[in-house]
Amino acid sequence: MSVKGKLLLDVGGTFIKAGLAVGEDNLLPDSYFKVPIDSAGSSEKIISALLSALSLGRADAESAGVEIVGIGVCIPGPFDYDKGVPLMKHKFASIYGLDLRNEILKSGFSGVSVTFMHDVAAMLSGEMTYGSGASYKNVAIVTLGTGLGFAFSQNRQIRLSSSKSPAVPIYNLPYKDGILEDYASKRGFLRIYSEISHSSFASHFPESHFAAADGSLTVADIGKAASLGDNAALQTFSTVGAILASALREILREKRIECLLFGGQISKSFAFMEPAITTGLSELTDSGLLTHIGKATHIDDAAFYGLCKRLNTL
Numbered sequence: 001m002s003v004k005g006k007l008l009l010d011v012g013g014t015f016i017k018a019g020l021a022v023g024e025d026n027l028l029p030d031s032y033f034k035v036p037i038d039s040a041g042s043s044e045k046i047i048s049a050l051l052s053a054l055s056l057g058r059a060d061a062e063s064a065g066v067e068i069v070g071i072g073v074c075i076p077g078p079f080d081y082d083k084g085v086p087l088m089k090h091k092f093a094s095i096y097g098l099d100l101r102n103e104i105l106k107s108g109f110s111g112v113s114v115t116f117m118h119d120v121a122a123m124l125s126g127e128m129t130y131g132s133g134a135s136y137k138n139v140a141i142v143t144l145g146t147g148l149g150f151a152f153s154q155n156r157q158i159r160l161s162s163s164k165s166p167a168v169p170i171y172n173l174p175y176k177d178g179i180l181e182d183y184a185s186k187r188g189f190l191r192i193y194s195e196i197s198h199s200s201f202a203s204h205f206p207e208s209h210f211a212a213a214d215g216s217l218t219v220a221d222i223g224k225a226a227s228l229g230d231n232a233a234l235q236t237f238s239t240v241g242a243i244l245a246s247a248l249r250e251i252l253r254e255k256r257i258e259c260l261l262f263g264g265q266i267s268k269s270f271a272f273m274e275p276a277i278t279t280g281l282s283e284l285t286d287s288g289l290l291t292h293i294g295k296a297t298h299i300d301d302a303a304f305y306g307l308c309k310r311l312n313t314l
Contacts (some may be wrong), residue, residue, distance in 0.1 A: 001003070001065060002020070002065045002067040003022050003023075003065060003067065004023075004066075004067050004069045005021055005022040005028075005061060005064075005066035005067065005068055005069070006014035006020065006021045006022075006068065006069070006070040006071065006072060006307070007020060007021070007054070007055075007057040007058070007061065007072075008021060008071075008072045008304045008307045008308070009050075009053055009054075009071070009072070009073045009074070010074050010119065010122075010134065010258075010303050010304065011026070011050075011073060011074065011075040011076075011077075011119075012037070012039075012076075012119075012145075012146070013036060013037075013076075013146050013147075014036065014037065014038070014039070015034045015035065015036055016034065016035045016037050016049060016050065016144070017032065017033075017059050017286045018032070018033055018034070018053045019031045019032040019033070019057075019304060020037065020057065020058070020060060020061055020064065020066055020068075021304065021308050022066055023144075024303060024308065024312050025129075025300055025308045025309070025312075027304055027305070027308075028064065029038045029301075031057075031060050031061075031082040031226045033053075033056060033060070034249075035049050035052050035053040035113060036049065037050070038050035038093035039092050040091060040093075041094065042094050043094040043162030043218065045168050046092065046094060046095050047098075047103060048053075048091045048105075048239075049102065050100070050263065051103075051107050051268055052244065054071075054104060054107050054108075054109070054167075055107075058109075060149065065291040067089035068112060068291040069107070069112060069115045070112060070114075070115070070117050070311040070312060070314070071104060071109060071112055071113070071115075071136065071176045072114075072116075072117065072304075072307030072308065072311050073100070073115070073116050073117070074116070074117045074118065074119040074121075074122040074123075074306070074307055075116065075117075075118075075119060075161065076082060076091070076118065076120075076149075077093055077118050077148070077165040078165065078182065079116065079163070079165070080116070080162060080163065080202045081116045081118065081163070081164040081165075082116075082164070083099070083101070084099060084100045084101030084116050085097060085098065085100065086098060086100065087098055087163075088090070092221055092236060100116070101116070103115050103252045108169075111314050113311065115306060115307070115310050115311055115314060116167050117152050117164075117306060117310055118151070118160075118164060118166060119143075119149050119303055120141065120143050120149035120150065120151045120166055120263075121150070121158055121160060121164075121166055121261050121306070122302070122303040122304075122306030122307055122310070123141060123143060123149075123151075123306060124139065124140075124152070124153065124158055124261075124303065124306070125148070125158060125294050125300040125302075125305070125306030125309055125310070126298060126302030126303060126304065126307075126309070127139070127142075127261055127263070127297060127298065127302045127305075128156070128158075128310055129151065129305055130151060130297070130298060130305050131261075131296055131297035131298050131302060131304070132261055132294055132296060132297045133153075133259050133261060133290065133304075135293070136258045136259040136260070136291075137153070137154070137155050137156050137258065138152070138153060138154050138155070138255060138256050138257050138258045138262065139152065139153045139257065139258070139259045139260075140152035140153075140251075140252060140255070140257045140259070140260050140261070140284070141260075141262070141263050141296065142244065142248070142249075142260070142261070142262050142263070142264075142267075142291050143262075143263045143264035143267070144171075144184065144185065144262065144263075144264040144265075144266035144267050145186060145265050145266055146183065146185065146186050146187050147171060148170065148171040148181040148184050148185045149171070150166060150168065150169060150170040150263070150284050151172070152168065152255055152257060154167070154255060154256070158284065166224060168251060168255075169252070170247060170248070170251070172187075172259055175243070175246075175280040176231050176271065180243070180247050183240065183243050184240050184243055184244050185266075186218075186219055186246070186251060186266070189219045189222060189236060189240060189266065190217070190222075192236045192240060193217075193232060193236040194240050195223050196232045196235050196236055196239070197232035197277075202304065203281065205310060207275075211296065215222045219265075219266050219269070220265070220268075220269075222236055222237075222269075223237075223266075223268070223269035223272065226267060226269065226272045229258060233272075234272060236271070237269060237272035237273045237276075238273070238275065238276040240273060240275070240276075241273035241274070241275070241276030241277040241280070242273075242276040242277075242279075242280050244273075244277060244280075245276065245277045245279070245280020245281050246280055248260070248281070249280065249284065249292055252281070252284055252290060252308045253284060253287075253289065256289065257284075257290060258289065259290075259291065259292040259293075259297070260281070260292070260293045260294075261288060261294060262294070262295050262296060263299050264299070265293075265299070265304060267295055267296065268295075270294070270295040271295075274294075275295070277293060277295055278287070281293065282287075282308060
């Protein structure tokens with residue numbers, strides 16, 4: 001006899017992460033998988049990746065004796081989250097205006113409840129329900145990855161715009177010769193590391209197995225170098241931490257944020273940013289307003305928990 005469950009999809013710029021949950025919120029980590037997706041690809045390739053994730057999820061559910069009764073999809077904006085229609089032009093441009101809910105339903109899920117959420121709002125919801133934000137009313141989360149995300153709650157309500165994206169984006173705040181995301185995201189970390197080190201990662205670690213054969217690197221590589229005491233890597237995390245603290249300070253004060261969390265894959269190296277962030281926000285912590293700064297408890301799972309919560313209300 002099958003149990004009722006949910007198929008959860010976290011759509012990013014390079015991968016769709018997927019998994020199953022049964023009951024209200026029992027995630028099944030053994031069911032997690034990734035499907036490559038190119039947000040700059042053609043509509044055919046993007047839809048093919050989505051259908052592949054759905055097909056693999058359905059096969060996993062059948063093997064596990066799970067009947068899929070709900071599908072949750074978290075994806076960046078701009079996006080019409082009620083209709084299931086992407087409105088992005090900077091990525092996923094080839095599927096602008098396409099009815100993704102219909103694409104899902106006609107792929108063998110007719111009659112299944114399908115809901116969409118902004119990815120950062122989903123992560124904040126998950127952390128407020130099962131993570132470090134559970135005991136606070138006013139919580140904010142910063143997500144560091146390919147892009148820079150931000151969402152916050154007041155009185156336990158996540159504040160969203162009319163389009164159901166986070167009410168106060170920070171990625172496009174003016175900073176130096178560009179915007180904040182240019183300095184506090186994947187490209188920002190790589191840029192700052194290059195400026196500080198004045199050389200390639202490979203020259204610092206000629207025998208390193210971290211970087212690719214061509215000398216290219218990821219922020220995870222810089223995190224590994226920081227763990228080995230590389231000064232340029234440590235300075236990079238400290239610099240980005242100071243930039244974020246300066247950009248966030250007045251927003252956190254205005255919104256009366258009590259708990260500030262950091263998510264996204266880059267935040268797995270949060271320890272190297274933490275001193276600069278806590279120093280930069282000391283006015284708020286010393287006043288007793290901001291009482292917790294830390295890494296999200298469920299960096300890999302928070303968005304799935306947020307999707308479960310949303311599906312449970314339908």
